[in-house]
Amino acid sequence: MTRPITTKIKAQYYGEDLGASEGLLVAVARLLDPLAEGEALEVATENLSVPDDLRVWCRRAGHRFLNATRENGKSIILIERGFVRRTLADPPEWGVRMPRRGETVDMRDWQVGRHATIDEEAPIAGSLAPRGASIEEGAPTIEFSIRKRSDIWANAISELYEQATSSQWVGARDIPWQELAPLDEEVERAVCQIMTFLAENEYAALYVPARFIGQIHPHFTEAALFLSTVMVDEARHIEVFTKRALANGGGLGVASAATQLSLASLLEPKDFSTASFLLSVLGEGTFLDLLAFLEEHAPERATREICRRARQDETRHVRFGIAHAKYTIEADLSAARRFGSAVEARAEFLKSVSGVGALIEESLIIYSGGGMSPSSLRAGTKRVAQLYETMHANRVKRLAAAGFNSDQADHMSRLHTPNFM
Amino acid sequence: MTNPILMGAVAYDPKVVPIWDGIREYMKEAGPGMDYVLFSNYEAQVDALLSGFIDVAWNTNLAYVRAQRRTSGHCRALAMRDTDVDYCSVIVVRTDAGINTLADLRGRTLALGSRDSGHAAILPLYFLKRQDIDPQRDLKLMRFDLDVGKHGDTGASESAVLNAVASGQAEAGAVGDPFWAKALEERAVDGDKVRLLWTTPTYHHCNFTALDSIDESRTTPWVEALLKMDYNNPKHRPLLDMEGLKRWLPAQTEGYRTLFEAVEEQGIG
Ligand SMILES: [Fe+2]
Ligand SMILES: [Fe+2]
Numbered sequence: 001m002t003r004p005i006t007t008k009i010k011a012q013y014y015g016e017d018l019g020a021s022e023g024l025l026v027a028v029a030r031l032l033d034p035l036a037e038g039e040a041l042e043v044a045t046e047n048l049s050v051p052d053d054l055r056v057w058c059r060r061a062g063h064r065f066l067n068a069t070r071e072n073g074k075s076i077i078l079i080e081r082g083f084v085r086r087t088l089a090d091p092p093e094w095g096v097r098m099p100r101r102g103e104t105v106d107m108r109d110w111q112v113g114r115h116a117t118i119d120e121e122a123p124i125a126g127s128l129a130p131r132g133a134s135i136e137e138g139a140p141t142i143e144f145s146i147r148k149r150s151d152i153w154a155n156a157i158s159e160l161y162e163q164a165t166s167s168q169w170v171g172a173r174d175i176p177w178q179e180l181a182p183l184d185e186e187v188e189r190a191v192c193q194i195m196t197f198l199a200e201n202e203y204a205a206l207y208v209p210a211r212f213i214g215q216i217h218p219h220f221t222e223a224a225l226f227l228s229t230v231m232v233d234e235a236r237h238i239e240v241f242t243k244r245a246l247a248n249g250g251g252l253g254v255a256s257a258a259t260q261l262s263l264a265s266l267l268e269p270k271d272f273s274t275a276s277f278l279l280s281v282l283g284e285g286t287f288l289d290l291l292a293f294l295e296e297h298a299p300e301r302a303t304r305e306i307c308r309r310a311r312q313d314e315t316r317h318v319r320f321g322i323a324h325a326k327y328t329i330e331a332d333l334s335a336a337r338r339f340g341s342a343v344e345a346r347a348e349f350l351k352s353v354s355g356v357g358a359l360i361e362e363s364l365i366i367y368s369g370g371g372m373s374p375s376s377l378r379a380g381t382k383r384v385a386q387l388y389e390t391m392h393a394n395r396v397k398r399l400a401a402a403g404f405n406s407d408q409a410d411h412m413s414r415l416h417t418p419n420f421m
Numbered sequence: 422m423t424n425p426i427l428m429g430a431v432a433y434d435p436k437v438v439p440i441w442d443g444i445r446e447y448m449k450e451a452g453p454g455m456d457y458v459l460f461s462n463y464e465a466q467v468d469a470l471l472s473g474f475i476d477v478a479w480n481t482n483l484a485y486v487r488a489q490r491r492t493s494g495h496c497r498a499l500a501m502r503d504t505d506v507d508y509c510s511v512i513v514v515r516t517d518a519g520i521n522t523l524a525d526l527r528g529r530t531l532a533l534g535s536r537d538s539g540h541a542a543i544l545p546l547y548f549l550k551r552q553d554i555d556p557q558r559d560l561k562l563m564r565f566d567l568d569v570g571k572h573g574d575t576g577a578s579e580s581a582v583l584n585a586v587a588s589g590q591a592e593a594g595a596v597g598d599p600f601w602a603k604a605l606e607e608r609a610v611d612g613d614k615v616r617l618l619w620t621t622p623t624y625h626h627c628n629f630t631a632l633d634s635i636d637e638s639r640t641t642p643w644v645e646a647l648l649k650m651d652y653n654n655p656k657h658r659p660l661l662d663m664e665g666l667k668r669w670l671p672a673q674t675e676g677y678r679t680l681f682e683a684v685e686e687q688g689i690g
Contacts, residue, residue: 019610019612019616020605020610020612021604021605021606021607021608021609021610021611021612022608022612023608025605025606048616049612049616049617049618052511052617052619052620053601053602053605053617055620056509056511056598056599056601056602056605056617056620057602057605057606059504059507059598059599059602060504060599060602060603060606061602061606062503062652062667082667083652083653083667084652084653084667085653088653088655088658136655137655138655138656138658138659139655
């Protein structure tokens, strides 16, 4: 048989003696994919079954087997591409290359190719796929309620993500647990109550992002990935605070009704931005000062290291919270009012909560004073009073960084829950 | 739509329900509408066609031939799959059996699918005979009569044939070419054990069969809608994939001649 002259051979493959089911069909299918209907692939083979195998396969795959000719011990097969698109999707990308950052490849540099396009609003039809991947027609669509960029985004989010993943630590390994030794009983009791309180707050910090993460459109993948690191951080905080309460002869303390009420109110906001503002800017922000205080006055090295490491993680969470609030307010000024009324509403709801609670406050005094002797209590009382002032002053600074003026910031800071978080 | 087509299909696999539910839905949107009923075997389906219980039967080639014989040719094929046009049977052999030509099959064991399978039993024997391989005289036949009544649709007997050859129970076997192509594509064929020896001439496989008395104003819109199904449409693709085609074609019938002869010759009736 002779080749039809009209057929355009656009691809060739020499299969040696490779059998159809030994991998030859992989090459044939992949080489036919990019051809246009009517263009041809030429396959040369020494395998005697391959011509018939390919003829039979072409029927199944929707291509046209034109002919097979024998030439000095080889069969030459011509296959014309049929009308069928194997995948109902745009062709994949090619030639995309992220810049290197020294030895590494960093998320800050991954805005390349189709992946670089970040829309202000993600498509209603969502997919569990990287931004910029070619989604096949007919794939199911998934609705994600967070699909406006300003509802989830923060500047420098990729940098925060890289920081987060490179700063991970291990609760069992990175805390000097071996140095734990019996403490003064009053101090241990205070440590245990504070650790219980910290752990309670960490549950809120874990469950708030957990409630939103599944609603984030994967178009804003950086946000979903960063919040995943937050959740891992919070899990580790729960772990180490709980371990510390259980590890040195004391045990878990009281979860007070006031603390629980305050934390429960963090689960109220239905939109991520408001929830994040209350939790991360105000709550975790205040926690930074608390953790620094606990680190400074820690009775032993394990507790100090726990507080130091948790504070480092929290610094990142607060940076995200402020950056997100700023981004949201810049995109939509009414967001500032929304945050303001959320703070007012929460203060109204928490009216019955007049202070951090006797158990916590007393524990902080004993902890920071170093015991229950008169001189210890005098020192501790002063230190805790100083802590409250520091907390207020820093909250005002963080609110200013998020975009509020000094009057608004001062007002909001004063309305913030006395429960710290 | 008044008096839409009632079609019969044989339930050879659970996927038959989503296939025809999907096409029924498509037909509703396309205009002509349709409904379908399922039979457990082709003989009952042909009876239902001839008695007028169904308008159209989605028939295998054997069911079509039987319907034509029973009505003295008063049936009409309406449409078929693109894959039904150039259907063939594949003779596979044990790679190490030293079988390089059809003549080498003499004296060997040939595994066959169900006795009512056109592609895995009836036509392979018919075509081998025309290559001067007389099944009675030259071959030891190993038959896998599985799912009789379903005319080989389930593929169970073809699997058994392939296994028999791969394991060395039989030196050769016959299967339909779609079964072989699928096995190749799924890399389920070990080339060291089984390979293709020969393919038979092509013939037609399934078609939609009606009595020739049916009003064309009922069948024409239905066939036209069928031909409009598009494999590049993501809604149609899963249905067509399950049914094993890329597009529907108007029926051709010259490719059934060989099966008419084979049925006569082998006394299958
Ligand atoms: Fe935390
Ligand atoms: Fe946190």
